Amino acid sequence: MAAMEKHTAAKHHHLAAMRHIAQARKVDSFLAMDVLAAANQREAAGEATYHLEVGQPGAPTPQxxxxxxxxxxxxxxxxxxxxxxxxxxxxxxxxxxxxxxxxxxxxxxxxxxxxxxxxxxxxxxxxxxxxxxxxxxxxxxxxxxxxxxxxxxxxxxxxxxxxxxxxxxxxxxxxxxxxxxxxxxxxxxxxxxxxxxxxxxxxxxxxxxxxxxxxxxxxxxxxxxxxxxxxxxxxxxxxxxxxxxxxxxxxxxxxxxxxxxxxxxxxxxxxxxxxxxxxxxxxxxxxxxxxxxxxDATDELETIKAGYAANRQRLLQTQEVLGLAGGPPPDGAFYMYWPVQTLLRPGETSVALCDSLLAETGIAITPGNDFDPVHGDGFVRVSFAGSQETISEAADLFEHWAKRRSNRL
Ligand SMILES: Cc1ncc(COP(=O)(O)O)c(C=O)c1O
The missing domain is CATH 3.40.640.10 (Type I PLP-dependent aspartate aminotransferase-like (Major domain))
Structure with a gap:
């Protein structure tokens, strides 16, 4: 009996070991994608939503x-x-x-x-x-x-x-x-x-x-x-x-x-x-x-780029109005990385701030923690790869929301 039980126990142990998942290579999820999922849910419910969270062009692939x-x-x-x-x-x-x-x-x-x-x-x-x-x-x-x-x-x-x-x-x-x-x-x-x-x-x-x-x-x-x-x-x-x-x-x-x-x-x-x-x-x-x-799609692509340039100017204005400049102006890509400490309530994280912003205005942006797990709390990333209409409406709404938050309205 002992031999049989030993054999069964060894077999179970072996099977359990086979199911072990490597711990050392586990990676974190991408917060921007979590924000995207929440924003999509809101959009599907028919509520106004502004996608400034994901880093992808709003424009379609050139014709x-x-x-x-x-x-x-x-x-x-x-x-x-x-x-x-x-x-x-x-x-x-x-x-x-x-x-x-x-x-x-x-x-x-x-x-x-x-x-x-x-x-x-x-x-x-x-x-x-x-x-x-x-x-x-x-x-x-x-x-x-x-x-x-x-x-x-x-x-x-x-x-x-x-x-x-x-x-x-x-x-x-x-x-x-x-x-x-x-x-x-x-x-x-x-x-x-x-x-x-x-x-x-x-x-x-x-x-x-x-x-x-x-x-x-x-x-x-x-x-x-x-x-x-x-x-x-x-x-x-x-x-x-x-x-x-x-x-x-x-x-x-x-x-x-x-x-x-x-x-x-x-x-x-x-x-x-x-x-x-x-x-x-x-x-x-x-x-x-x-x-x-x-x-060979340069004409179409340069027109899209001109739209980003206009979006960037609009958001630099928002940055100026709200005092969010955290370093040199973003000279390339389609992002702003803003320090938002002045907007945070006591004990609030960037993740919570982004949640509130989405719930209260429909604007989706990404918490800085994604890009810097150590010092990123207190920052947000804003993508201006969307259309000029989206960015300009979102900028107006964001300014209003931020001023109300910091009791400037
Ligand atoms: C800096 C940087 N590198 C690489 C990638 C990955 O892009 P893809 O695999 O679509 O070329 C991204 C996507 O956002 C990025 O921001």
């Missing part, structure tokens, strides 16, 4: 891009492509670097991916061994730290300061690197959520420190094309080994097509290709056809 796929759709053969993407798209992306930045990029170094999101995973898997440390400026795009964690790497978040323009300095990075070596740093310029565009000299200083310290420079350039002030600069100008990540999601208004790209040093291409073959096979082929056409 010419949608037209470009009609022949492929009619043909119906929508199959796999090579893992790195179609030759035509890789060549067109390479040409974009010559046109935009005067950089000569061999199309063989271009890898087309499922949004920029897949590029991050590929880059980390290519460059890192388990447990490696990745430096991430804070505040920053929340998925960075979550992808890093999910891959069994260690995010090293480095606090940025509005007084120094929300820019990561080599000195701040060196402090952490000297402690325990950092494998790579991931920089987004323009930045989400601050909208900061790093001046070329700041990129040059950081990139040259990285080169000398043996740290990979990964540059998220997803908000390129959306610079309103300051100079847009590709990190390849200062480091030929920089890993450039970009996407059709933002400037090109193609979030749902899940299509992006990366530029790699030649020696990493074969490894990236093998990883992509196994992890993703390829990026969606229909989206690759659409992406090719996106480079």
């Amino acid at each position: 010419s891009v949608r037209d470009a796929i009609s022949a492929t759709l009619a043909d119906g053969r929508i199959g796999y492509t090579e893992a790195a993407g179609t030759k035509a798209l890789r060549q067109r992306i390479a040409r974009h670097y010559a046109d935009q930045y005067g950089q000569s990029v061999d199309p063989a170094r271009v890898m087309v991916t499922t949004g920029s999101s897949a590029s991050f995973s590929l880059a980390f898997l290519l460059l890192c061994d388990p447990g490696d440390r990745i430096a991430l400026p804070r505040p920053g795009y929340p998925a960075y730290r979550n992808i890093v964690r999910a891959l069994g790497l260690e995010p090293v978040e480095i606090d940025l300061d509005p007084d120094s323009g929300w820019v990561l300095t080599p000195e701040a990075l060196a402090k952490h690197h000297d402690d325990v070596p950092i494998r790579a740093v991931l920089i987004a310029s323009p930045n989400n959520p601050t909208g900061t565009v790093m001046p070329p000299q700041a990129i040059e200083k950081l990139a040259s420190y990285c080169k000398q310290a043996g740290i990979w420079y990964i540059s998220d350039e997803i908000y390129h094309g959306l610079v309103f002030d300051g100079e847009q600069c590709c990190a390849l100008s200062f480091d030929e080994d920089a890993i450039i990540i970009n996407s059709f999601s933002k400037y090109y208004c193609m979030t749902g097509w899940r299509i992006g790209w990366m530029i790699l040093p030649e020696r990493l291409v074969r490894g990236a290709e093998a990883l992509a073959q196994n992890l993703f096979i390829c990026a969606p082929s229909l989206s690759q056809t659409a992406a090719l056409a996106a480079f």
